[in-house]
Amino acid sequence: MSAESGSGRSEARSRQRSAAGNIAFAAGSVLVLTTMTLGAFAGVYLTTHLADHSFLSPAVPADGRGALVIGGIAFGGLAGLFLPLLVLGLFGGTAEKPRLRPTEAVRKMLTVLVLGVYLVLVSGLVAQLARIFPEGLTVLLSVFAVGFGWIPLALLPWQRFGLADISDRLSSRGEPKSHEPD
Template identity: 60%
Template structure:
């Protein structure tokens, strides 16, 4: 006997999405990609302006300026990605994933700014290798140092401090492995 739908069994239907839902999702994805790209460009502009026209220009060697560009891409792109998600968390929510409260959103934005400052400080520190290494090796080192410097921060349980990236809060009685019984 087959496991397919028979005379006594209902047919399994795949969920259908309306054209409006698909268009809204596509607009959201395009909007997120646009803010992420514009944030990366803004980060690069900020860091190159700091490296050329401020007191930071004397602290960064010529062969290390690309490290600042890499840090600006990371910080700006991350900010451009997460700010719309935090704002969406303020507006949209369900019973399983409640909306963010304004204080939680403010805490998330402060944490994001702190992480951006951390990335920019790492990029200035790595740029100092431009004093002893050629530009190509400094860029290679920058990509790895800036790209992987956040990994120790990822191991910290930020939820204990009230910081959630996705806006998903868990209640005090729920655990990650708990399932609702049917």
């Protein structure tokens, strides 16, 4: 009889854990989506301010403003996506994935910001096409240029920059690594 009651309690606890895990996942998802959306709005404000009221305003044609906004969405969305993930990485950790050190988190956030600035520059270059093409076509080209703008970055040797641990973490997924040569 004690075996039956023990298994019933175990099943109830696993349901509670899964419900609590589901709630935590939903809360984390809402947090990440919220910061990503707010970051995209901040990026749009930043790039429209750059296009209208800064020393860069003569460099952006009037019809190319929409193309620059696409780069702002990418910049702010990336920063807003990675910020809560890095903050959670600072405070949460397991035996498999240790917590991030503050210097490591700052380095990763600066890398994300540099990628965002790169995407804004790509959209700024596409905005120059507004001198030739109509505004709608320029915005469409900007979406493709920003969307595929990361491809040249994928070809860089990230190990030389000390950023190889990102791909190592994603590829391992809890598998033990062997440091012995084959």
